[in-house]
Amino acid sequence: MNRTGLLWGGGGILLLLFTICVSATIGSVHIPLQQIPAILLHQIPWLQDMIPKTWPGSYEQILLKVRIPRIAIGVLVGACLSLSGAAFQGVLRNPLADPYTLGVSSGASVGAAFMIYFGIQYSLVGQWSVPIVAFTTGVLTLWLVMRLAQDEGKIPTERLILAGVVMQAFLGAFVSLLVALSDKTINEVMFWLMGSLSLRGWAYTAVLGPYLIVGFIIVMGYARTMNILALGEREAAHLGIRVDRTKMIILLTATFMTAAAVSVSGVIGFVGLIVPHMIRLLVGSNYKLIVPLSAIGGGIYMVIADTLARSVLAPTEIPLGVVTAFIGAPFFAYLLHRNKKTRRGRLS
């Protein structure tokens, strides 16, 4: 059990590092793959003298100022979204649950669309105006959904999902209205809604990083509890779990992580739904593995998707949400198919 965990975790991290390096080679200027680890390690003070500098200074500039910050925010957003997705699916015990189940994305979208529609997206605090407003409206939406769902102090799962769906539909209509009303700004609102990681400097990484770290620690701490929740809420209560409290803590943690990710990157669909399912098909239903591997897998998935988004039709960028769905759906279909075959094989 612990050995398989280490194998999967180690393999996952290696794959993530490899993906990052490959992604960093791609762009208007090609940087050879073998130079990327050297350039990056060169930045670490103690290692500086050990690695001779054999590359032009422009490579270093491109990597550190443009490509790596974008890759870093991609890893963080992907990790936040799929970690939240795993948490939502674990607590709500619903395979269709994803980080947006409780309406956070549509709440954040309303805030962002409002700012962009009225042309005030840089008014208050410069580039941070949209993220701050989007985060606030996202969390407000969560609060409304919780109020709507709760019944005598308890929060039944079905009510929670329904309240989320209702809120999503209502706020989604509001966003569509803003998109329809605007003629000149239509692309900007739409582009925000479909997600993008372009022009996100290191500051965004610094903002999102703490959310991921704190969120990961909390969700990981509840991994054993989520394993038991899979047996049913009653069963979990009989084994000594305070079910409603656990649900609240995990859902709030996951939603804050999601709101933070959405507010810097826009609404990137599919990652939070599909990555935890992929992980589950690969390693089984133990959340002690699913939680960390979802975070790593989400990072890998997002880096690949963003690399395609910025390179396939360069210099035009494809909206990230389009790419995540385009490559995610067929891969997921393949995994489902393979899973069916191995299960048959075992039974016969």
Next chain:
Amino acid sequence: MIRVEHVDKHYGAAKVLQNIHFEVESGTCLGIIGPNGSGKSTLLQCISGVEPASAGEIVIRKQLLSQYSRKSLSQHLAVLQQETLPPVGYSVQEVLEMGRFPFQNWLGRDQTDASSLIAGVAEQLNLVELLDRPLHELSGGQRQRVALGKVMVQQPEILLLDEPTTYLDIRYQLQFMDYVRKWQRDCGLTIIAVLHDLNLAAQYCDQLLVLHEGKQVAIGEPAEILSRERVHEVFGTEPIIIPHPVNGTPQILLQPGSHETLGNEAK
């Protein structure tokens, strides 16, 4: 061991339980019987602490139920439900280990090494060959045996059973109740069981509690409780009651066509 004192339970205006009052001694088995909707499962949920009683007190091991934390309660009291475990991907071994959850700290470390305990339970319940199989590949009877194994690993002093044999065929019903009885005798377990099957209840319980429309009708030994009049009064059917030819417990034979129709019941 367990004292239920004047317990009421209502949901809004609906009174589901009224003035339930009884005591269960350590090491004995109390069966709760009664027709559908008489409040049997609700009473069990009140005792297990997942539903708070609306009035009255429940005392477990000389301490008020409301003073236990969820976790410390689950170190003394285990519940086996009517629905078997869901067909999830966990192996039997993993599910048995989950029975140790109340005794683990937040890192997942157990107070004692439970591996020999788990191996012993698997041995006792004939689960050894199934240990590596995932739950969704097992039959209903096997899954219920795993569920029993999980509560045995929990090592409670009190076991609550909620119609545990409902989905089992007669062989598995007997096998299940025999396992429980053996466990009770080996460890001095105290049991409260909601049972649908009056014949099983009469054979395996020391005391029977009869519920009817949320009220406690009678409590006592099976031989005094299972009379023709009482079964007629509570269940609205005219049975034949004969002593079991081997062990003498009262057993019920059903007569087709002897039930009151719903119209009569309303009068």
